[in-house]
Amino acid sequence: MESDRQLVLTRSEERGAAGRVAYVTVNNPDQRNALGRRGKEELIAAFEALARDEQLRVAVLTGAGEKSFIAGANLKEMSEVGWRDAEDISTKTHLACDAIRCLPVPVIARVNGYCLGAGMEIAASCDMRVGVDTAKFGMPEVKFGIPSGMEACLLPGLIGWGKTRELVFTGETIDAQEAYRCGFLDRLVTPPELDAAVEKWVAAILDAGPGAIRIQKRLVQDWERMPIVDAVKQGIAAVVEARKTDEPRRLMEAFVNRRKGKA
Numbered sequence: 001m002e003s004d005r006q007l008v009l010t011r012s013e014e015r016g017a018a019g020r021v022a023y024v025t026v027n028n029p030d031q032r033n034a035l036g037r038r039g040k041e042e043l044i045a046a047f048e049a050l051a052r053d054e055q056l057r058v059a060v061l062t063g064a065g066e067k068s069f070i071a072g073a074n075l076k077e078m079s080e081v082g083w084r085d086a087e088d089i090s091t092k093t094h095l096a097c098d099a100i101r102c103l104p105v106p107v108i109a110r111v112n113g114y115c116l117g118a119g120m121e122i123a124a125s126c127d128m129r130v131g132v133d134t135a136k137f138g139m140p141e142v143k144f145g146i147p148s149g150m151e152a153c154l155l156p157g158l159i160g161w162g163k164t165r166e167l168v169f170t171g172e173t174i175d176a177q178e179a180y181r182c183g184f185l186d187r188l189v190t191p192p193e194l195d196a197a198v199e200k201w202v203a204a205i206l207d208a209g210p211g212a213i214r215i216q217k218r219l220v221q222d223w224e225r226m227p228i229v230d231a232v233k234q235g236i237a238a239v240v241e242a243r244k245t246d247e248p249r250r251l252m253e254a255f256v257n258r259r260k261g262k263a
Helices: 038-052 075-079 084-099 119-126 150-170 176-182 191-207 210-225 228-243 248-261
Strands: 008-014 020-026 055-064 069-072 109-111 115-116 127-131 134-138 172-176 187-189
Touching: 020 038, 020 127, 038 055, 038 069, 038 084, 055 069, 055 191, 055 210, 069 109, 069 119, 084 127, 084 150, 109 191, 115 119, 119 150, 127 176, 127 191, 134 176, 172 176, 187 191, 187 248, 210 228, 210 248, 228 248
Parallel strands: 020 055, 055 109, 069 115, 109 127, 115 134, 127 187
Antiparallel strands: 008 020, 134 172
């Protein structure tokens, strides 16, 4: 059973005219931030609420404490699930991942420890992943008699078919160095460097055009599902969409003026 505490915490930080940064924390550290049915429902609700915030620029997802990002599903709860409930619980995992993927702005996974099963699926659903060198990663579902499903299907695009097969067929864990080498992590840092690495990405996103970032997020999703010929056409349409606003002119002029000031 999950505790009575709120299992997903969200806070927003105002960054002046740049907009808002949201920090979403899975708050179940006594169970390595494992997510049962209620935790998944709270995660879905958190990201659906953030999607309605037009001033939001970027979101950061992490786990409470220093040992775990999300260590998969709640095994006690899962052990009591019959086949009639399996579809509902699996669908909630998918909906949590989908809410992250559909957020109109980038989501950064701040991986501070164990990232297993549903946790690895959730991290894969984020746009960027930075992790500590002490983290562990894996898809252990087959060890418990079920296949890795839902957003595990994102893994081949990140780490290739060979590494995906290794993870889902063996259920073994890999260390953070291997997760970085195979492309699951975009950055690998020591624990004291984690927040600075996240902030560097946040600052870069805030420095970009807010409209361009939202268009780019949609375009990346199009790239994932479209053949190249269609993706190119969609990219042209995206540039035209951006040019219908004054954001490109303003940002280009500001850049040119800064360069003149340095001359």
